[in-house]
Amino acid sequence: MTATKAPALSRPVARRPGLAALRLLRLELCHNAMLWIMPVAVALFWFTAARKTLGTPPLWNLRTAAMQPNAVLAFACPVAGAAAWMGSREHRRRTTDLVNITARPRPARLLATWAATTCWALVAYLACVAVVYAVTAQQATWGGPLWWPAAVAAATVPAIAALGFAAGTLVPGRFTAPLVALAAFFVLGLSTQPIHGSQSYWQISPIVAGAWDLGPNPEVGTFFAYQPDLAIAQVVFLAGLTAAVLGALVLPTGAGVRSLRRSALAVTAAGLLAAGTSVALAGTGRLDAHGIIAIPALHDSASDRPLRYTPVCSHTAIPVCLHPAYASYLPATAAALAPMLGQIAGLPGAPARISQVAATYQQGPDNSVSIGVTGSPTSGSSPVFRLLLPIQLLGPALTTSEMAGQVRSITGPSIMASVTGDGPDASQAQHAVTTALLMAAGVVPSHLPGPGNNVPPPGPSAGGGRYVALAPGSPAYAAARRFGALPAAVRRAWLTQHLAALRAGRIGLRQLP
């Protein structure tokens, strides 16, 4: 230690609070626990969110909607834990007296620490999102990224950091951080349990990316414009929650400072108001026909119309046309349907085109939701068979070959049935002809659902076109085998002449050749 004079500080000197705040933030950034937890957060994201997300079909809507809840859950634990750890730092390191007697107000000091935690968490999150979006951009064949789901997850980061930080500050201790991390995971994970139907206040949970009972909806952003009603409510809720928590955190320290106390109170009140309003709005959301949660107060009806697109079509006997977003599925879909389409192409009443359409959603009692195509599966003077791909429906994610298998075994028979007029109320002859055509197309009965079952097509829920499987050994099955074994030209000639009568139910089994 030396007694030499230090450079004298001439007073007064102009203070630049902005620069000082930036330096404080820089120091906090250099020594923030979140910096060391980032690899954990990224690993969690990769092994939970990214793999699940990138395992879905390469559609922007599916990918972004799948990413939102998974990303929130992946980041919840590390962010909450790191924030709680930083919040309890002064107590753990016993610097409370030392920092409390400094001139800079405690709120500024705490906010700098919270901001540094949030910054690193956001950097990690945005890097992860960038990877998912970059991969999707290379794989997707139509459309562009949807930013609202990513924004909801991004808004969750400061909110979770604020909650964790507040917990660490108010209940400082070594075990606070791990407990807060676990609590964050379970609170978020369980936040969807009380959701019953579309009109639930709990839809405000950031892990809800749409109608909770349905999961990611492939219609939105492809057939219909994405409506961010719920996402807006969630972002406002999270921003309000963040403001309320931070305002409340700095509130007690404003004692003796009326203006500071008033500001903190105003921020807390505004945050609570915003959060409360958002929850109320989420409770008014209802499932609309396009399968999204529409909140009347936030809904933009002007944008609520089908998107224009030019379908991509196959060069099969009957063209199969899909939405360009599903272009990667066209070869497999067309290949699965081609043998069957070859059997019916050119017959009277056969569809001129197989065209993919959007599903219609309807909320039923409790949590039930019906999804399908309203009306007849075929429509128009030049009949068009309206197709729903299996990946447009609820269920586990399908590979392309799995989806093609379902198209072959379910959609194909439905198309055949729509030509013969088959269905539960149809004649035995209609059942037999449909089965014969399928046999002729190489779709052996073992590929089809069990005998006696009405096989609902993937989508059309009304009108004709339901294949009814036949029991082997039955007279109808024998007639089907006989008819299917005829030379193609003979079979086609007979169908050209008798299809109208067959559809009208005027032909019996014995009249089949």
Added chain:
Amino acid sequence: MNVEITGLTRRFGRTTAVAGVDLRAGPGVFGLLGPNGAGKTSLLRVMATAIPPTSGRLRLLGRDPLGYGPRREIRRRLGYLPQNLGYYRGFTVAQFVEYFALLKEMPAGRIPLAVTAAVDRVGLGDRSGARLRTLSGGMLRRVGIAQAIVNEPDLLLLDEPTAGLDPEQRVAFRALLRDLGQRATIVVSTHLVEDVGAACAQVALMDRGKVIFQGTPGDLTARGEGHSTGDAPLERGYSAVLAAARP
């Protein structure tokens, strides 16, 4: 006067740590002596505005610290080294001192120079890039002194500043105190009477929350004449005053 204390009392529940203390101190080094539990640390914490007094009047640097504005102005011109220095293990010496310079609202443009100067003055210039977790106890104490003096305080409060310092460092530290005391008021709480004798112009002795002696080190030495307890004259004075104050 930079420190004016009148009838100051501080209680923690039923315990009275500081009982009606009167104290005045201008520029120079002021030693606060006393046995363990005498109330030195509590008095220093009140003077550091870490805790408010239960009763009594306190003026620091000509201001009343009870008001937020004056308190903030006092804190800008205050340096404080607590008895148990908490620190952030991952910070380097320079970063830790810079952190407190920022918290003391020093002008941002002056901070780098002030940090370098403070670190140099405590003899850690060559370790300014070292992480605090790698430093010895004595070095950490010097880091604590550096953060306390980084803002060139007008009022410097040091609680047991020489604890953990080796003899050579203590000598250097006393020289630093004398230098700083030329323009600032420095209150040093210690139970090492040799520190007081070497560096302080004024000294107060506390026992059971009260100031039982206030004067120069020479006055205290004089009180010890004829008293047998203690190796050095100042120690004998210390013991004599304490013995006289106790029933």
